Amino acid sequence: MLRLGPFAAAAAARCLPAWPCLGPLCLAGSRGSFARSWLPAGDRGPLSRQVRAAAGGERVPVLKTPKGTRDHPPAQAALRERLLSAVVSCFKRHGAAAIDTPVLELRDTLMGKYGEDTKLIYELQDQGGELLALRYDLTVPFARYLAMNKVTNMKRYHVAKVYRRDNPAMTRGRYREFYQCDFDIAGQFDPMIPDAECLKIVHEILSDLQLGNFLIKVNDRRILNGVFAVCGVPENKFIPVCSTVDKLDKVPWDEVRSEMVGEKGLSPEAADRIGEYVQLHGGLELIERLLQDPKLSQNKLAKEGLGDMKLLFEYLTLFGITGKISFDLSLARGLDYYTGVIFEAVLLQQENEHVEEPVSVGSVAGGGRYDGLVGMFDPKGRKVPCVGVSIGIERIFSILEQRLEASGEKLRTTETQVLVATPQKHLLAARLKLISELWDAGIKAEMLYKKDPKLLKQLHYCEDTGIPLAAIVGEQELADGVVKLRDVATREEVDIPREKLVDEIRRRLEP
């Protein structure tokens, strides 16, 4: 079934040690031929044999998740569920429907969409059949979906995992497998109305989550291209120069300038002219000023972009959110497919005072207009204009996680309402019968999986896991046809007639 590759076969023949250095660090970092020359596990027989061998002093197989990925234990999963549900409820508030697409896409669907980042796509082994890859984002699959189903009008959200063979920076919330939360509006509409709604959504989510002060930077690819044109950049260098400008949020202008002149081959004069524009940021007054700019106002694209930017600011004023919006000419966004408005939200400061070293989080949301992407998939090139936003859930999660840790608050990982307990031995049957009644009535109930657990142990379990009530059946309660209902926090106990137990539990747990 599994074939021995030539390299592996050679290694086996030369009797190399069966388990070369397999420490997690070694594995994570190794890209050499040695790492790839191990005999695949499938050729070694079941792992149980390996473990038995390990007990005899040999090396054990690596016990880890792949580089850049992580498990979410219950406390993290519960926090993530809360966070995702806040984001999704905002998307639903704005009338979006959910769709789901496969994690796998045809390799050809993804190629040629992400510029330089195409190299970060995970490809599947050719095992016969189609050539496949893991999705890199949710936007390209959405465009593929629209073209494939000839949908020309849709407001959808999609919360799912995406994959990038990037250099992980896990403490900053950068992973190789991570969730994206996307909201997009596809369709031919009047200018800037859907675009304004996307910014409103970012504003609502970041406000709801109380992440501290934030700023949403806005720009337009048409304005940037107009700037490049009037500064004398040849059209074929727009995209490379754009990705250089994109670095302005991390490095100072001097460095960006020398990359433009050195790597990208601009004249120093052109670079200086660009510098004058891309360091500008402001609001409506800046838009007005640029609309009067003698050079820029002559450029058709820039004029269109500035006109729309003005309209956008009008709408954002009606939404009452311009206080956190900055028209910022240095914002460029990495991806090729943007054609109009682009935006990115950044947290201005960390307000979790308890934390000594605040997490550096970078941008927490981003998006823009991509009017050409769907057309790239349509056999006749029919375009469907789209605008959308992606919430950087992993970075937000890192902040909330650290904040929760600092607060010492313990998040409940289950929703159990009642523990069914017994105070004496030989009452397993009574517990099973009672818990079954509770489950059938829709009560969230647990019991310990021991025949005869001590009462104290059962009550400790309630305290440890935050279960608010214990329903206790002993010999006396059985004889009397009652159940002793105990409030775990106050330790108060009351006998409740068995037939009234479900109602009493519901009453006690009403919000």
Place this chain on the structure above:
Amino acid sequence: MLRLGPFAAAAAARCLPAWPCLGPLCLAGSRGSFARSWLPAGDRGPLSRQVRAAAGGERVPVLKTPKGTRDHPPAQAALRERLLSAVVSCFKRHGAAAIDTPVLELRDTLMGKYGEDTKLIYELQDQGGELLALRYDLTVPFARYLAMNKVTNMKRYHVAKVYRRDNPAMTRGRYREFYQCDFDIAGQFDPMIPDAECLKIVHEILSDLQLGNFLIKVNDRRILNGVFAVCGVPENKFIPVCSTVDKLDKVPWDEVRSEMVGEKGLSPEAADRIGEYVQLHGGLELIERLLQDPKLSQNKLAKEGLGDMKLLFEYLTLFGITGKISFDLSLARGLDYYTGVIFEAVLLQQENEHVEEPVSVGSVAGGGRYDGLVGMFDPKGRKVPCVGVSIGIERIFSILEQRLEASGEKLRTTETQVLVATPQKHLLAARLKLISELWDAGIKAEMLYKKDPKLLKQLHYCEDTGIPLAAIVGEQELADGVVKLRDVATREEVDIPREKLVDEIRRRLEP
């Protein structure tokens, strides 16, 4: 970035047509060298060029999801959300916490766990670094998680996608990418208490979903192994013979017998002796009879298994669910890792009378005890006994989908409560201001993305998408400081003072 493989390079050199037959059928089925010899898309430049070429009469790139996978458009996504939430609420009712693990696992983690099915694992291309694969189920990652984190005691659920390079049978709900919904209890407990709870969960979920009559078949690997032993099967043939027995639900005994004798090399006498046992099914009385069986009662494993089966039936009697449980000696389950109780739920008949050709669905839930799997990952081989259940959500989804279609009922795909509308032109600003107030108050609201939509069009949109209310602001309403609230179904309209609008909407939409 992308290297030209020798085969692709040769094809390019020989000037083969750039786009050999790419019809979906051809692609899906092709496993020959030709299919694999295409020039990768990355070497052909961006797809936009391909599309432009296509407009000139050449072939277009394939627009599809990978074989055996599918998109979920909004109606399906909404139905799936309902279904998953019913399953998850049952898991929560039983006190399970959520965990999440990566879709990617180290290849070595998965190898040697699935017997013959190991060949169905999707492997990732070696792009440098670790050798990775897509998870085949949620059980092996759970065992890896327990061993890695030295967790010896946990009740968890996990709802996520898994991947199998199987032959898809999509109409029967069999896909290459599909959701699994797993509930597992890990820990050293008194016998059969967690096992009984798993069966209770299957019973609750299948009852809640009203899928029609069902049967849960139960057996125990120890009983099966005991049967094989007393019938004279050598121990090294237990697993192969077990997978032959597993086919009894699909093919008649004669065929199973000839596979045993032919392929698996059993003596005809041994096969016949097995046949006498594995065709038995019943309840407590069958367990009692087998406990008295002169041969089986002499076998230690079988005796243990039968004793535990008796205990299980006692507990299931207390849960009141034995009516739908059958102790069935033909049940074997495909996977290697089971060590004790195994079970599988099947629907007995399709009750959707509207449907002419009922979906053939097979088993809709399955699981069992796997006490050795965690130990396979632990460096010291420490065992953590586990028992769990997996709900076959895709098959259930197929049934519900077909039933919904037959009923003609239309599922709402959004939750929008109010459409903000205007009856005259030049009122976009009024709509934007009002909708922003509603969003900020937590009301789910939409508006059309047109500057001046016709009122009729706005009201039609409500009817089409099931929005119950329209909040209409015209010139008169603006002057009067009111909003006209329209009940879409009854067409009744009332003027509401603007400051009372939010409360009135909430009041109207109370359940």
